Amino acid sequence: MTPPAIKVEGLAKSYQIARALGRQPYRTLQEEVIALPKNLWKRALGRADKMETFWALEDVSFNVTQGEVVGIIGRNGAGKSTLLKILSRITEPTKGRAEIYGRVGALLEVGTGFHPELTGRENIFLSGAILGMRKSEIARQFDAIVDFAEVEQFIETPTKRYSSGMYTRLAFAVAAHLEPEILLVDEVLAVGDAAFQKKCLGKMEDVAGEGRTVFFVSHNTQAVRQLCTRGILLEHGRVAADGPTESTLAIYNQRLRDMRVDAETGVNNPENRRGSGAVRFTAVSVEGVEGTERYSFEMGETVRFRLSCRVNTPMRGLAIVVALRSGLSRELVTSARHVVTTDLIPAGETLTVVLEFPDVYIRPGEYPLYLHASEADQSPVNYDVLDDLTPPLVIVGGTAAKHDNFDPTHPYGVFSLPSRMSVEEWPNGVNPQNGQGVTRHERPRIVR
Amino acid sequence: MTAVADTPRPTVVVEPTTGWSALNLRELWTYRDLLMILAGRDIRLRYKQTALGVTWVVLQPLLAALIFTVMFGRFARLPSDDHPYLLFAFSGLVVWNYFAAVLQRAGNSLITDQRLITKVYFPRLAIPLASTFSALVDMLVSLSVLAVLLVFYGVEPTWRLVTLPFFIVLTAIAATGASLWLSALNVKYRDFVYALPFLLQVWMFASPVAYATSIVPENLRVWYSLNPAVAFIEGARWAVLGSSSITPVMVGVATAFSLAVFAGGAFFFRRVERGFADVV
Numbered sequence: 194m195t196p197p198a199i200k201v202e203g204l205a206k207s208y209q210i211a212r213a214l215g216r217q218p219y220r221t222l223q224e225e226v227i228a229l230p231k232n233l234w235k236r237a238l239g240r241a242d243k244m245e246t247f248w249a250l251e252d253v254s255f256n257v258t259q260g261e262v263v264g265i266i267g268r269n270g271a272g273k274s275t276l277l278k279i280l281s282r283i284t285e286p287t288k289g290r291a292e293i294y295g296r297v298g299a300l301l302e303v304g305t306g307f308h309p310e311l312t313g314r315e316n317i318f319l320s321g322a323i324l325g326m327r328k329s330e331i332a333r334q335f336d337a338i339v340d341f342a343e344v345e346q347f348i349e350t351p352t353k354r355y356s357s358g359m360y361t362r363l364a365f366a367v368a369a370h371l372e373p374e375i376l377l378v379d380e381v382l383a384v385g386d387a388a389f390q391k392k393c394l395g396k397m398e399d400v401a402g403e404g405r406t407v408f409f410v411s412h413n414t415q416a417v418r419q420l421c422t423r424g425i426l427l428e429h430g431r432v433a434a435d436g437p438t439e440s441t442l443a444i445y446n447q448r449l450r451d452m453r454v455d456a457e458t459g460v461n462n463p464e465n466r467r468g469s470g471a472v473r474f475t476a477v478s479v480e481g482v483e484g485t486e487r488y489s490f491e492m493g494e495t496v497r498f499r500l501s502c503r504v505n506t507p508m509r510g511l512a513i514v515v516a517l518r519s520g521l522s523r524e525l526v527t528s529a530r531h532v533v534t535t536d537l538i539p540a541g542e543t544l545t546v547v548l549e550f551p552d553v554y555i556r557p558g559e560y561p562l563y564l565h566a567s568e569a570d571q572s573p574v575n576y577d578v579l580d581d582l583t584p585p586l587v588i589v590g591g592t593a594a595k596h597d598n599f600d601p602t603h604p605y606g607v608f609s610l611p612s613r614m615s616v617e618e619w620p621n622g623v624n625p626q627n628g629q630g631v632t633r634h635e636r637p638r639i640v641r
Numbered sequence: 642m643t644a645v646a647d648t649p650r651p652t653v654v655v656e657p658t659t660g661w662s663a664l665n666l667r668e669l670w671t672y673r674d675l676l677m678i679l680a681g682r683d684i685r686l687r688y689k690q691t692a693l694g695v696t697w698v699v700l701q702p703l704l705a706a707l708i709f710t711v712m713f714g715r716f717a718r719l720p721s722d723d724h725p726y727l728l729f730a731f732s733g734l735v736v737w738n739y740f741a742a743v744l745q746r747a748g749n750s751l752i753t754d755q756r757l758i759t760k761v762y763f764p765r766l767a768i769p770l771a772s773t774f775s776a777l778v779d780m781l782v783s784l785s786v787l788a789v790l791l792v793f794y795g796v797e798p799t800w801r802l803v804t805l806p807f808f809i810v811l812t813a814i815a816a817t818g819a820s821l822w823l824s825a826l827n828v829k830y831r832d833f834v835y836a837l838p839f840l841l842q843v844w845m846f847a848s849p850v851a852y853a854t855s856i857v858p859e860n861l862r863v864w865y866s867l868n869p870a871v872a873f874i875e876g877a878r879w880a881v882l883g884s885s886s887i888t889p890v891m892v893g894v895a896t897a898f899s900l901a902v903f904a905g906g907a908f909f910f911r912r913v914e915r916g917f918a919d920v921v
Contacts, residue, residue, distance in 0.1 A: 196649055208919065223832060282762040284918040285657055292651035305760045308682060310689050319682055322675040323761055351689075 195258040197294055198375055198406040199280065204289035205430075206250040206275050249275040250430040253289070257408070259374075262401040264421030264438060265410045266445055268582075272430040273410045277301060277379050280408070295406070298324060298373030304364035309353035313344055313363055316352050320367045334370045342366035361389060369396045375406045380413075390522055394420065412581070414442055415520035415559055446488075446584055471575035472508055472566050475543065476501040477583050479562075489587040492609070496553050496586065501545040502566050502577070510535040510569025515548050517586060519607065520559035526607050527555075528563070535569045553588065554609045561585040662911050669764045679771035683746065684778055698782040702738055706731040709851050719852040724882050725794050733850040735787055736808070736877045739780040740816045740870065741841050746772035747820030748827055748834045755921040765914040766907070769824040773817045780809070787881065801880045808876035815869055815899035821906030825913050828921050849874050854886040869895040 250272045257263055265273050278284045280291060281299035306323035307316050317338055321331035331338075339345055342363040344355070352360055378397065397420060401407045411417055417424060417438060424441030426434035426448075434444040478486045480497045490496055498515050516528030533546055562583050567576035669676075688694045706727055713719040714726030721729035747769040751758065754768050791798070827833040848870040857865045865871060872887060872895030879885035 200651075225830070278759075278918065279655060282653065282655060283759065285915045286655060287657055289656075291655040293653040293655065294649055294651050296652065299761060302756075302760045306757055308686065310686055311682065315682070315685065319678055322672075322678040323757060323763060325672075325763065328674040328678070 195260065197256060197292070198259045198261065199255075199257040199294070199408070200292040201256070201280075202254050202290050204250055204253040204276070204279060204286050204291055205248060206272075206279060206284070207287045208247045208249060209245070248430050250279070250286070253427075253430070253432055255425060255432065255435055257406060259294075259406055260401075260404045261423055262407045262421045263409065264417035264424045264441075265408065265427060266412060266414065266417055266424055266441065267427035267433075268412065271427040273412075273427055274301075274379055275430075276427065277377050277408070277410055281377050293375065295374030296325075297375045297377060298368070298371040299377040299379075300324075300368045300371075301377070301379040303361055303368070305368075307352060307360070307364055310351055312351055313339075313348040313355070316363070317367055320364065321371075324368060324371055325373075326371060338363075338366045338370050341369060358389065362392075365389070365393055365396075369393075369400075373405070375408065376400055377408045377410075379410045413521070413523065414445065414585070418442060419521075446587070467578050468567075468576040469506075469574045470577075471506040472502050472504050472511070472568075473577050474500060474564060474566060474579055475503045476545075477564060477579065479583070479586065488584045489589060490553060491589055492557065493552055493554060496550045498548045498564075499545065500548065500564065500566075501543060504538045504540060504542045504544070506540050506575070508538045508568050508575055511538060511544065512567050512569050513546055513548060514563070514565035514567075515550075516563040516565070517555070517560040518563055518581065520561060520585060523561070523581075525563065526560060532569050555588055555607055556609060557588050557590050558607075559585040559587055658915060660912070661908055664907055664911060665764070669766055672764050672767055675763055676767045676770055676774070679767060680774035680778075683771055683775035687775075695782070698779050699786050702731060702734045702783045703786060705738075706734055709734075713851045720856055722853040722855060722882075722884055722886070724884075728790055728794055728796065728882065729853070729878070730851060731787055731790060732878050732881050733848075733874045735780060735783045736812055736874050737845060737848060737850045737870065738783065739776055739809075740812055740873065741845070742776035742779060743772050743813070743816035744820050744823060744837060744841065746776060747817075748823045748837050751824050751828050751917065751921060752831075752834075758921055759918050765917060766821075766910060769820050769910075770817065772820060773813055776816075777813065791881065796882065799883060801883065803880075805877060805880040808873055808880060811876070811896060811899050812873040814903045815873070815895070818899065818901075818903030818906040821910040822902070825906075825910045828913070828917055844868075844870065866891040866894060869898040871895070 253272075253276065265276065267273050275284075277299065278301070279286050280293065281297060281301065283299075283301075304320070306320040308319065311319065317335065318328065318331055321334075322328065326334075339348055342359070342365075344359050344363050347355065347359065352363070355363070376397075394416060397407060397409070401420065407420075409417065409420055421438045424434070424436065424438040424445075425432060426441050426445050428448065433448070434441045476499075478499045479488055480486050480499060481490065482495045482497065500513060500515075502511070502513075504511075511533040512530060513533055514528055514530045517526045518524065519526050529548065529550070531546075531548060533544065538544070561581040562579070562585065563581070564579040564583070565576060688697060691697060693700065709730040710727045714721065714730070750768045750772055751765070757763075757768070758765065823833055823837070847868055854862070854865070854871060854875055866888070872891040875885045875887040876892060876895075879887045
């Protein structure tokens with residue numbers, strides 16, 4: 194039997210939220226003293242300020258054995274980060290219990306403990322010590338860290354003079370050279386460029402390959418798919434699914450599909466929505482040409498976005514952006530901006546627009562959606578963004594793929610550009626493979 | 642081997658805790674490198690990007706002592722127990738500055754380092770404790786300046802000098818204890834650090850930094866010596882300069898006070914630290 198790494202039993206965490214004001218958890222003594230008579234009076238009358246209990250985690254139980262690579266997935270606010278904070282002992286649970294077998298290394302943020310005024314060398318020691326390494330251990334790993342980060346020349350330079358790429362590399366390098374038995378990683382892949390993210394993923398694959406336990410929190414489903422053998426889906430602080438990565442991800446995507454975008458989430462959850470609230474998406478649906486709502490498309494199909502917005506305060510026109518992100522690096526892969534109108538739109542109006550991508554020749558994969566509504570002249574205030582709050586667009590191979598030089602065993606890149614090949618010179622006795630490198634001048638139309 | 646022996650014991654058990662808890666000094670000890678590196682960081686940051694650099698450590702108490710010498714020694718003619726006033730003021734300032742520096746640095750430390758507290762686990766005591774050690778380095782520099790001044794004024798060292806470390810440790814314990822209260826309370830009530838400079842100023846004038854204890858009327862002396870800083874300052878002066886108005890009772894009161902504040906601060910800190918990450 195494989196020895197256990199983490200046992201979690203009925204873990205729960207609640208926060209008290211003052212209903213009356215969106216006030217800070219800390220306060221000044223002055224406020225407290227002034228409020229005291231009022232509170233006493235209210236309490237005497239049985240009208241104390243209602244403190245609302247918010248359960249960030251509820252009754253979470255699971256066991257992880259040594260060497261498992263577990264991905265924790267879920268939407269914003271599902272409790273993923275809270276779970277990691279409890280397991281790494283940053284905060285205490287309200288109920289329940291977790292047993293941890295082995296040394297834990299937690300990587301909740303790249304660059305924890307870095308100070309911009311300190312040099313690269315000083316920061317390596319500082320950050321290493323904060324992450325739980327002994328000084329001698331850091332000294333032993335020092336050269337490897339500097340190598341990995343590729344910052345040899347700048348090691349005596351204050352990190353505030355580093356480029357953001359160097360900074361992130363150095364920060365991750367320190368964490369990567371931690372040698373814990375259990376590694377907890379939270380969304381660190383959300384920073385840095387694509388090359389860096391690839392490096393991070395590679396390093397984490399190494400760690401997993403060495404038989405250490407990895408606990409990986411992300412809403413980057415592509416990364417979870419690539420890295421993890423098991424997926425745990427959290428929803429409203431509870432375990433909604435726990436099983437092999439693919440099946441958990443399938444459930445996750447199903448749940449996302451069932452979810453509808455409604456205006457209320459925007460008002461209530463400022464973390465999810467930005468902008469002044471002058472305009473809000475009220476409904477989003479992605480449809481095929483046949484008119485049914487779906488998120489899965491074959492290459493070459495037409496994807497139709499039906500977007501409804503409500504204008505809450507008068508807007509100087511309206512422009513809509515629909516963009517696709519890369520499932521792995523989260524960079525924008527493509528975007529389309531359309532000005533709906535430049536006329537003034539009075540408050541209280543609702544609009545519905547349909548935006549179409551005909552013949553989507555992007556390659557199979559997951560493409561999170563980025564939807565943006567703003568005034569026609571791009572006011573920096575009056576806008577709304579739905580960034581990865583809907584199910585991602587899923588493109589599958591299908592019939593078009595084979596006409597498009599797409600090779601599922603080498604699924605690199607995002608787009609399929611039309612390509613042609615001709616051979617100009619070949620050695621004697623070697624014949625060109627007729628028909629293998631398809632020469633094509635025009636895309637075949639998909640017949641449906 | 643029995644089945645029971647095969648079951649590994651968990652390294653860590655995460656559970657809700659309530660009430661008072663043990664100090665867990667063993668864990669703090671395993672993090673001693675972090676403590677020292679944090680203290681080193683404080684010292685480096687303080688003098689990075691300053692034109693005079695570490696010279697400030699020497700200049701600050703020296704300039705203050707000179708101002709005191711002119712204002713209080715020359716103009717106001719405050720008594721200095723027949724010691725050269727500069728020497729008298731400087732020896733008092735060395736101790737007082739250390740005490741004040743620990744409180745000032747530690748007071749806001751948990752807020753300044755909130756990113757650490759919300760992103761990584763380590764014994765939270767390490768953050769305010771680092772101030773105790775980083776301020777100690779400044780004080781050691783001031784002490785060597787004091788040594789130069791002593792040679793300059795031709796003051797012969799006596800056996801009493803051996804007791805100086807005792808008074809320094811006593812000051813460190815009291816300052817640390819107070820800083821644990823202060824930093825922990827400051828997480829919840831941000832006005833503690835605003836009140837601190839004012840409090841420290843009042844406290845300094847209630848302590849024999851710029852004047853000798855002998856200026857205080859005899860019948861008030863008992864109350865006066867309840868201020869533990871009196872014993873720290875006069876004790877250090879006694880160790881360095883010889884004569885002073887320190888009494889064994891004052892040392893006893895100050896020792897008891899220091900230990901009580903320290904123990905109370907440490908346990909209080911442990912009690913509230915579990916909520917830091919949620920509140921800060």
